[in-house]
Amino acid sequence: MGACTSKPQKPNPYASRDATNEQATPAHLPKSPLPQAPPQNDAVISDADAAVAKKSPFFPFFSPSPSPAHYFKKSPAHTKPNSATSTPLRFFKRPFPPPSPAKHIRAVLLRRQGKKAVKSSSAAAIPEDEEEEEVVLDKRFGFSKEFTSRLEVGVEVGRGHFGYTCSATFKKGEHKGHQVAVKVIPKSKD
Numbered sequence: 465m466g467a468c469t470s471k472p473q474k475p476n477p478y479a480s481r482d483a484t485n486e487q488a489t490p491a492h493l494p495k496s497p498l499p500q501a502p503p504q505n506d507a508v509i510s511d512a513d514a515a516v517a518k519k520s521p522f523f524p525f526f527s528p529s530p531s532p533a534h535y536f537k538k539s540p541a542h543t544k545p546n547s548a549t550s551t552p553l554r555f556f557k558r559p560f561p562p563p564s565p566a567k568h569i570r571a572v573l574l575r576r577q578g579k580k581a582v583k584s585s586s587a588a589a590i591p592e593d594e595e596e597e598e599v600v601l602d603k604r605f606g607f608s609k610e611f612t613s614r615l616e617v618g619v620e621v622g623r624g625h626f627g628y629t630c631s632a633t634f635k636k637g638e639h640k641g642h643q644v645a646v647k648v649i650p651k652s653k654d
């Protein structure tokens with residue numbers, strides 16, 4: 465039996481693309497040229513851009529880059545920073561620590577008294593004499609002889625967690641005859 469010549473010849477899948485293209489393209493038709501970039505507008509592209517595009521070894525065609533600093537030496541990215549106009553590196557560091565709030569409070573207190581703020585610490589101290597003048601409180605604590613000589617301790621009127629409260633009457637002095645409550649706190653708890 466002879467070979468059948470009516471069937472079309474199958475394409476070789478292992479053949480190179482060029483050979484395939486040559487096979488695919490009929491001999492009587494001209495070969496299709498490679499696709500080229502569309503012509504650019506001469507009014508938009510400057511001569512410098514065109515020169516850079518010609519010098520670029522990577523891009524044989526012109527493509528407007530979003531980062532011209534990589535291609536143009538006149539870009540601000542290549543220029544040295546001016547110390548007078550540029551942002552300082554240590555921008556957030558404070559040259560001096562924040563002012564103490566205690567000084568502010570002292571200044572307010574002096575202003576209320578009608579005095580000028582004085583820088584010396586002794587003059588700017590918070591006065592305590594006024595409180596002693598307003599509140600008349602006997603701060604002499606302790607069950608001393610003076611206590612028994614001045615006060616007549618009466619009955620217990622109440623009891624707290626740390627001690628007990630008694631009624632007492634002044635024996636002498638400007639408060640003679642006045643009745644007060646005295647809280648007695650024992651030094652040692654049995």
Ligand SMILES: Nc1ncnc2c1ncn2[C@@H]1O[C@H](COP(=O)(O)OP(=O)(O)OP(=O)(O)O)[C@@H](O)[C@H]1O
Nearest residue numbers: 621622623624625626627628629630644645646647
């Ligand atoms: N001036 C007063 N006149 C009458 N009773 C008083 C007077 N002061 C205190 N008492 C009585 O004494 C009780 C104890 O008084 P105190 O002030 O010792 O109470 P407390 O502060 O709870 O005691 P603690 O601090 O020891 O826990 C009171 O609950 C009250 O009944």
